[in-house]
Amino acid sequence: MRFFSTNDPTHQVELTQAVVKGLAPDQGLYFPFEIPKLSSDFLESLPDLSFREIGYGVIGAIFSDDLSTAQIKELVDHTLAFDAPIVKVEQDVYSLELFHGPTLAFKDFGARFCSKLMSMLMAKSDKKVRVLVATSGDTGSAVANGFLGVEGVEVVILFPKGKVSALQEKQFTTLGQNIISLEVEGVFDDCQKLVKQAFLDSELNSKLLLTSANSINIARWIPQCLYYFYAFSRLPKNGKEVVFAVPSGNFGNLAAGILAQRMGLPIKHFVAATNANKVVPDFLKGDVFTPKPSVQTVSNSMDVGNPSNFPRLLALYNFDEDSLKAHVSGGFYSDDETKEAIRSVREKGYVLDPHGAVGYLGLKDFMKSNPGFTGVFLETAHPGKFRDVVEEALGEDLVLPDRLAAFLEGQKKVTPMNNDFEEFKTFLKELE
Numbered sequence: 001m002r003f004f005s006t007n008d009p010t011h012q013v014e015l016t017q018a019v020v021k022g023l024a025p026d027q028g029l030y031f032p033f034e035i036p037k038l039s040s041d042f043l044e045s046l047p048d049l050s051f052r053e054i055g056y057g058v059i060g061a062i063f064s065d066d067l068s069t070a071q072i073k074e075l076v077d078h079t080l081a082f083d084a085p086i087v088k089v090e091q092d093v094y095s096l097e098l099f100h101g102p103t104l105a106f107k108d109f110g111a112r113f114c115s116k117l118m119s120m121l122m123a124k125s126d127k128k129v130r131v132l133v134a135t136s137g138d139t140g141s142a143v144a145n146g147f148l149g150v151e152g153v154e155v156v157i158l159f160p161k162g163k164v165s166a167l168q169e170k171q172f173t174t175l176g177q178n179i180i181s182l183e184v185e186g187v188f189d190d191c192q193k194l195v196k197q198a199f200l201d202s203e204l205n206s207k208l209l210l211t212s213a214n215s216i217n218i219a220r221w222i223p224q225c226l227y228y229f230y231a232f233s234r235l236p237k238n239g240k241e242v243v244f245a246v247p248s249g250n251f252g253n254l255a256a257g258i259l260a261q262r263m264g265l266p267i268k269h270f271v272a273a274t275n276a277n278k279v280v281p282d283f284l285k286g287d288v289f290t291p292k293p294s295v296q297t298v299s300n301s302m303d304v305g306n307p308s309n310f311p312r313l314l315a316l317y318n319f320d321e322d323s324l325k326a327h328v329s330g331g332f333y334s335d336d337e338t339k340e341a342i343r344s345v346r347e348k349g350y351v352l353d354p355h356g357a358v359g360y361l362g363l364k365d366f367m368k369s370n371p372g373f374t375g376v377f378l379e380t381a382h383p384g385k386f387r388d389v390v391e392e393a394l395g396e397d398l399v400l401p402d403r404l405a406a407f408l409e410g411q412k413k414v415t416p417m418n419n420d421f422e423e424f425k426t427f428l429k430e431l432e
């Protein structure tokens with residue numbers, strides 16, 4: 001499979017380059033040259049297949065030119081090491097729980113796939129891959145846990161000192177092995193700037209194989225389509241059309257759902273649900289797409305003012321904006337509405353996290369004006385990860401799952417770093 005840049009369809013690369021580079025040189029996003037259609041036999045057999053068997057079929061359709069059957073199996077088995085159950089919340093409304101992985105958020109799927117694929121593609125190289133990540137919290141934990149113990153890859157995480165929650169910090173600073181955490185005197189933007197400078201530094205790049213594992217990498221994006229196939233196949237067969245509502249920030253998750261649809265999964269409609277960072281819902285209602293500075297909300301993993309996967313949404317509809325607007329509707333919700341949803345759904349016996357609550361609200365709005373659907377919203381994180389918000393909304397204490405509590409026991413190990421590129425560069429050079 002070749003991949004083209006969304007900025008220039010004539011710029012095409014092979015899988016290895018797309019994965020190791022992450023972003024095209026013209027800053028476009030890589031996109032599959034041709035989206036494979038799955039056979040009707042395969043689609044009809046989905047309810048009889050396990051999550052992993054679904055994974056072999058779907059990933060095989062995209063990557064069979066580049067990877068052997070054994071590699072595809074290894075990749076899928078490593079990625080789908082935990083379940084993604086659908087849970088009924090109320091009549092016709094289901095939660096797709098994507099938080100059963102090591103860091104209790106859906107980013108675990110993409111991070112695990114990405115790490116395994118990178119190590120496979122680089123197995124023949126004698127150079128170690130160095131993944132540089134700047135994080136304000138969630139990405140660092142998913143990438144670190146996804147890459148933990150993966151051969152031939154070392155992860156260097158930069159995070160702003162004192163600006164990441166204690167729980168999030170523990171999820172990457174306690175791991176050891178091939179994960180190095182740099183505690184930077186500065187804010188998130190400083191960390192991001194150091195990483196960007198490193199990618200542009202010719203001396204560093206001649207010595208080290210540096211790459212990023214951010215959410216625009218196809219190796220994080222594509223595997224996210226798998227749980228749409230799985231969830232769809234486990235819904236009750238009642239003849240109703242299916243709608244998925246996706247709580248969104250950078251819109252990779254939504255774009256992966258549409259990719260599943262393009263491959264033949266008969267999802268009828270999508271809802272793009274956001275918090276006050278609503279440039280995509282505004283666009284879907286008819287405005288010109290206009291990135292804005294992000295605003296802080298209680299669903300902070302979606303506080304994105306310039307959604308990086310927007311070009312992929314357009315590419316999925318052949319760059320036809322009207323077609324995108326016809327097939328995806330938008331909704332945006334305030335912090336008060338989000339907390340109220342957490343309360344009202346608790347009364348039905350289900351605890352939402354703030355991101356899932358936004359998805360639930362988007363789904364309910366759509367279903368109110370479009371009756372007769374079966375609806376699924378994506379529950380992208382465990383409520384315990386956003387304990388403060390959920391406990392405040394509910395006025396009750398949450399019980400943390402064991403694997404979340406276990407992170408709190410670990411010993412934090414970091415290297416202090418000034419906000420100074422020369423210091424960072426010296427540190428990287430000494431890794432070799």
Ligand SMILES: *Cc1c(COP(=O)(O)O)cnc(C)c1O
Binds near residue numbers: 105215249253301355
């Ligand atoms: C990253 C994240 C999102 C947003 O996902 P996108 O693919 O960027 O739209 C939603 N919920 C949680 C919990 C996240 O960590």
